Amino acid sequence: MLKILKYSFFDLIRSRWSYVYLLFYLGLGSVLLFLNNDLSKAVITLMNVITILVPLIGTIFGVMYYYNSKEFTELLLAQPIKRSSIFIGQYLGVALSLSMSLIIGLGIPFALYGLFQSDEIWDFGLLLVTGTFLTLIFTALAFNIALYNENKIKGFSYAILLWLFMAVIYDGLFLMSLVAFQSYPLDSFSIGATMFNPIDLSRILILLKLDISALLGYTGAVFQKFFGTGFGLLISIVALSLWVVLPVLNIYRKSRKKDF
Amino acid sequence: MNYRNLHIIFLLITLLVNAFAKAETITVCASCQHTSLSNAITAAQAGDTILVKKGTYKEYNIVVDKPLTIKGENFPIIDGEDKGEIIRIVSDNVTIDGLFIINVGTSYTSDHAAIRVVRSEHFLIQNVVLEKLFFGIYIEKSNNGKVYHNKVIGDAQDEYNSGNGIQLWYSKNVEVSNNIVQKVRDGIYLEFSDDILIKDNVSTNNLRYGLHFMFSNDDVYTNNTFENNGAGVAVMFSKRIKMFNNTFKKNWGTAAFGILLKEINDAEIKDNLFEENTVAINIEGSNRIVYSGNDFIRNGYAIKVLGACYNNTIEKNNFLYNSFDLSYNSKLNDNVFRDNYWSNYTGYDLDKDGVGDVPFRPVKLFSYVVNKTPETIILMRSLFIDIIDFSEKVSPVFTPDNLQDLTPKMTRY
Amino acid sequence: MIHIEQLHKKFGKNKVLKGVDLDINSKGIIAILGPNGSGKTTLIKSILGMVIPDSGVLSVNGTSIKKNSQYRDQIDYLPQIANFPANLKVKELIAMIKDLRNRPGEDHRLIQLFKLEPFLSKKLGNLSGGTKQKVNLVLALMFDSPIIILDEPTTGLDPIALIHLKELISEEKVKGKTILITSHIMSFVEEMADEIVFLLEGKVYFKGNIGALKSQTETTNFEQAIANLLTQENA
Numbered sequence A: 001m002l003k004i005l006k007y008s009f010f011d012l013i014r015s016r017w018s019y020v021y022l023l024f025y026l027g028l029g030s031v032l033l034f035l036n037n038d039l040s041k042a043v044i045t046l047m048n049v050i051t052i053l054v055p056l057i058g059t060i061f062g063v064m065y066y067y068n069s070k071e072f073t074e075l076l077l078a079q080p081i082k083r084s085s086i087f088i089g090q091y092l093g094v095a096l097s098l099s100m101s102l103i104i105g106l107g108i109p110f111a112l113y114g115l116f117q118s119d120e121i122w123d124f125g126l127l128l129v130t131g132t133f134l135t136l137i138f139t140a141l142a143f144n145i146a147l148y149n150e151n152k153i154k155g156f157s158y159a160i161l162l163w164l165f166m167a168v169i170y171d172g173l174f175l176m177s178l179v180a181f182q183s184y185p186l187d188s189f190s191i192g193a194t195m196f197n198p199i200d201l202s203r204i205l206i207l208l209k210l211d212i213s214a215l216l217g218y219t220g221a222v223f224q225k226f227f228g229t230g231f232g233l234l235i236s237i238v239a240l241s242l243w244v245v246l247p248v249l250n251i252y253r254k255s256r257k258k259d260f
Numbered sequence B: 001m002n003y004r005n006l007h008i009i010f011l012l013i014t015l016l017v018n019a020f021a022k023a024e025t026i027t028v029c030a031s032c033q034h035t036s037l038s039n040a041i042t043a044a045q046a047g048d049t050i051l052v053k054k055g056t057y058k059e060y061n062i063v064v065d066k067p068l069t070i071k072g073e074n075f076p077i078i079d080g081e082d083k084g085e086i087i088r089i090v091s092d093n094v095t096i097d098g099l100f101i102i103n104v105g106t107s108y109t110s111d112h113a114a115i116r117v118v119r120s121e122h123f124l125i126q127n128v129v130l131e132k133l134f135f136g137i138y139i140e141k142s143n144n145g146k147v148y149h150n151k152v153i154g155d156a157q158d159e160y161n162s163g164n165g166i167q168l169w170y171s172k173n174v175e176v177s178n179n180i181v182q183k184v185r186d187g188i189y190l191e192f193s194d195d196i197l198i199k200d201n202v203s204t205n206n207l208r209y210g211l212h213f214m215f216s217n218d219d220v221y222t223n224n225t226f227e228n229n230g231a232g233v234a235v236m237f238s239k240r241i242k243m244f245n246n247t248f249k250k251n252w253g254t255a256a257f258g259i260l261l262k263e264i265n266d267a268e269i270k271d272n273l274f275e276e277n278t279v280a281i282n283i284e285g286s287n288r289i290v291y292s293g294n295d296f297i298r299n300g301y302a303i304k305v306l307g308a309c310y311n312n313t314i315e316k317n318n319f320l321y322n323s324f325d326l327s328y329n330s331k332l333n334d335n336v337f338r339d340n341y342w343s344n345y346t347g348y349d350l351d352k353d354g355v356g357d358v359p360f361r362p363v364k365l366f367s368y369v370v371n372k373t374p375e376t377i378i379l380m381r382s383l384f385i386d387i388i389d390f391s392e393k394v395s396p397v398f399t400p401d402n403l404q405d406l407t408p409k410m411t412r413y
Numbered sequence C: 001m002i003h004i005e006q007l008h009k010k011f012g013k014n015k016v017l018k019g020v021d022l023d024i025n026s027k028g029i030i031a032i033l034g035p036n037g038s039g040k041t042t043l044i045k046s047i048l049g050m051v052i053p054d055s056g057v058l059s060v061n062g063t064s065i066k067k068n069s070q071y072r073d074q075i076d077y078l079p080q081i082a083n084f085p086a087n088l089k090v091k092e093l094i095a096m097i098k099d100l101r102n103r104p105g106e107d108h109r110l111i112q113l114f115k116l117e118p119f120l121s122k123k124l125g126n127l128s129g130g131t132k133q134k135v136n137l138v139l140a141l142m143f144d145s146p147i148i149i150l151d152e153p154t155t156g157l158d159p160i161a162l163i164h165l166k167e168l169i170s171e172e173k174v175k176g177k178t179i180l181i182t183s184h185i186m187s188f189v190e191e192m193a194d195e196i197v198f199l200l201e202g203k204v205y206f207k208g209n210i211g212a213l214k215s216q217t218e219t220t221n222f223e224q225a226i227a228n229l230l231t232q233e234n235a
Helices: A002-013 A016-035 A039-068 A070-077 A083-113 A121-148 A152-180 A187-195 A198-210 A221-228 A231-257 B003-020 B037-043 B365-372 B374-379 B383-394 C040-048 C070-074 C090-101 C107-113 C129-141 C159-174 C186-192 C210-217 C222-234
Strands: B025-028 B049-052 B056-058 B062-064 B069-072 B077-079 B087-089 B095-097 B100-102 B113-118 B124-126 B129-131 B135-140 B146-148 B151-153 B166-169 B175-177 B180-182 B188-191 B197-199 B202-204 B209-214 B220-222 B225-227 B232-236 B242-244 B247-249 B259-262 B268-270 B273-275 B279-284 B290-292 B295-297 B301-306 B313-315 B318-320 B324-328 B336-338 C002-011 C014-024 C028-033 C055-060 C075-078 C147-151 C178-182 C195-200 C203-208
Touching: A002 A083, A002 C090, A016 A039, A016 A083, A039 A070, A039 A083, A039 A121, A039 A152, A039 A198, A039 B383, A070 A083, A083 A121, A083 A231, A121 A152, A121 A198, A121 A231, A152 A187, A152 A198, A152 B365, A152 B374, A152 B383, A187 A198, A187 A221, A187 A231, A187 B374, A198 A231, A198 B374, A221 A231, B025 B037, B037 B049, B037 B062, B202 B209, B209 B225, B324 B365, B365 B374, B365 B383, C002 C040, C014 C040, C014 C055, C014 C203, C028 C040, C028 C159, C028 C186, C040 C055, C040 C075, C040 C147, C040 C178, C070 C075, C075 C129, C090 C107, C090 C129, C107 C129, C107 C159, C129 C147, C129 C159, C159 C178, C159 C186, C186 C222, C195 C210, C195 C222, C203 C210, C210 C222
Parallel strands: B025 B049, B049 B069, B056 B077, B062 B087, B069 B095, B077 B100, B087 B113, B095 B124, B100 B129, B113 B135, B124 B146, B129 B151, B135 B166, B146 B175, B151 B180, B166 B188, B175 B197, B180 B202, B188 B209, B197 B220, B202 B225, B209 B232, B220 B242, B225 B247, B232 B259, B242 B268, B247 B273, B259 B279, B268 B290, B273 B295, B279 B301, B290 B313, B295 B318, B301 B324, B313 B336, C028 C178, C028 C195, C075 C147, C147 C178
Antiparallel strands: C002 C014, C002 C055, C195 C203
């Protein structure tokens, strides 16, 4: 698996798209920091960008890589290598190279700006952790979609739909159900509902950092426990990890049964 | 000749007597002639100084009934052993300096204090340290005094059986400065007290309010720090209060705020720093207030307006990274917002005059939604929320459409 | 060598293999033929473990291939469509496959044979179809495995390369290997194959050498014989 990971990774970091992605983050980080000169604002803007853009890039890249390397995969399948190694290896190759682009692309401008002397370093660290989690999750989901759909167009459509659903539609439905059932106690429900959407989970991680003052204004005991203690952070991290592990396990499961 | 004149003549005579009679110093210590403070007071003449040497004195209900200076050397301990009030001042011109007073008795029927000043003038209480107290320094119907550089360290657990650190009741023209008050019910409490100056105090970790005003007018508080109090600072039913250069920090909780303004008119709130409070300023029924030069940094809500508030001016403030800059619970607006810097402003300044070319709308639709259904706060910063906020910004339906800062600054003050 | 018993496979409702029984024990070149959709590629992919059969037994060198990947070390495979990661250089790809197999290969000889030296440092994305097929052949034939599976090996090759290919295959045959080939070029099959396996409707319809085929169909022309097989079936 490590060999496959190595080859996929090097294949990807030499591709044009990785550079574009890296340059995008380099540019975004530099513009936010050096034109605005406001570290806090830069971190807030980046957090908004990351929760939306990273999942989109993760899904698109994941699906694209899978379909583009289909023949290569078949070549590998004829080699004495375990199937799961091939797919998990490729998955990790994509996810890690995307994460690298993110971390390096944002890390360089922030380091140049003198982040390490600043209090914002924790916010920034959280930003990178969240971004990496989202990359791992959405690339895994993309691989799942691709494994289940031979048809490239269909696969791409499902990937975009998945992103749209997680990024926008889910929260719309969530908001509507909260408003519709506002006469009932809803805090357990609302925390539960965030667990089923990794974008919401990463948002929670960010909220815990940026908006804790506002969150603590809410009166529910469950919210108080969730946001007021380390509990929320712990639960969110655990749930995010599950969101990585479960799709990866399914890649493992599905790849062993699939015909090529 | 009325009572007031008599009073002044009496005062003059006392002063003269004091000036001519040589004031004596009476020492209190374990091996001295006077081994207790009460003893020394009984023996002292008006105008004398009582010097309390280092040691522990188990006394309570000490009544200071003549003009005296009571001075502690190296913080002698007056231990009330939880039996009741410790020092009661009932004479003018009393100075208490440098005592360490502990174990004030808790009572559900009377407000026992470490030091109580009753109907007296020209008192000075300074360098006193209070611990294990019920009420700390209680100024009752006493004017023209000073409470300076004291330290009140409580250990309050519940509101119903704890007292306030420094309390003023029906008192006028008192200065409360450079005190440190911690872990009591209200750090500093004012009721029916006018012309009070409160400055350079640090009031932190109190159960309820760091500072609490009720029915008190023309007071000034400047350069104080209020941090991590149960509910922040409450200013209620008062007129013409000036609040300058104070710091309000980390007042977190479901009913916590930097300042709560309730039925306040004609106040000025200038150059304060509000940082990381759940609500920086909570306003109910308050009119003709000027807010200017304040910094609102990373608060849950910078300003939350409930109920009718008219003719307020909010200008030249910095609103930085607050979750919500402003929340309104009605569609009407009669307040003026101008020349503020909003970190959430995304407009542009093509004519380079430092003022944004498009107005800023500080009230988001989402704040309205959260007011209605508090649980929705969990959706903050979601793309979906950004989209509905944007559509509301374009055509306001739920939020006051005339509420905007027409001259948002491009750079912070 | 390869033992197949009652192999069934369907894709959705489409039954592709309906009980294939096949034993390949002989050395030499075996051509797997059949009309489009007869299950040739599915059969080959089943042997390679790329398609998981619904039922049946499939063993290579006496061990079942179920949940096994190491047996593929005994097999060299040339896939039908040569498409490689576009960002890799030719020599990197060759090095990579050697690395993955953990075996040395005789890539130098094959590179010389197909005159691939000028392309070694080029990225695979920039190669022509024929050159890619040559790289494909190098990858498939550079290991000295006892079983070789070639899926449409002639696609895109120029005549000289085709001659080299035939020579190579003959060499391997001489070494005593089992070589499975699918092809649409009947002349190529007729020239090379020792034995024919003809698949029809998901079953083995004919197995035997070219002579037997000709006599069964009563023709002298190989292509004609194949056509006859089909018409007999239809009749």
